[in-house]
Amino acid sequence: MAVVRVPEQKRKIDDPAEVTAFLAEADIDYERWTPSRPVSDSASAEDVLDAYRTEIDALKARGGYVTADVVDVKPDTPGLDAMLLKFSREHWHDEDEVRFILEGRGVFHVHPKDGPVFAIEVEKGDLIRVPRGTWHWFDLCADRRIRAIRLFQDVAGWTPRYTESGVDKGFEPVCLGPADIPARA
């Protein structure tokens, strides 16, 4: 279950209904998914996509997503630091950022146009949709592990566009889960 924090207000939200309501207010879709059949952590990408086919197809129809894939990041993934740096600076995309977490944890920081920055810590079973144009950044937790289903409207649209606002520098990517040490390089 995701946890939301609003550092400026020293506020933490971990009640499932309140998390969903808070995120909906910010135009961010949040859902919990369970697979249609048991699927192991080591299952192939094809197997995982098949186990969540009902949810993926429903989301594709709703949001105009055309492709889905599985991204797999481990501490020994080549070029991991460079990859993380690409997303840990405030940016936006020309298409939605849609992630369903299969394993691992991470923190999305969202910078609304008219409100304080808030953090969403996601874990296994969390589906999050950050709408196109939303200013945000992302960090892994200390275990530097995430496996997630991604959905795309157009893969080309997902290039990060940096705001260069510097706002991201004022926030530590603190995770509240099992690994609570920041992973930012």
Ligand SMILES: [Fe+2]
């Ligand atoms: Fe992003």
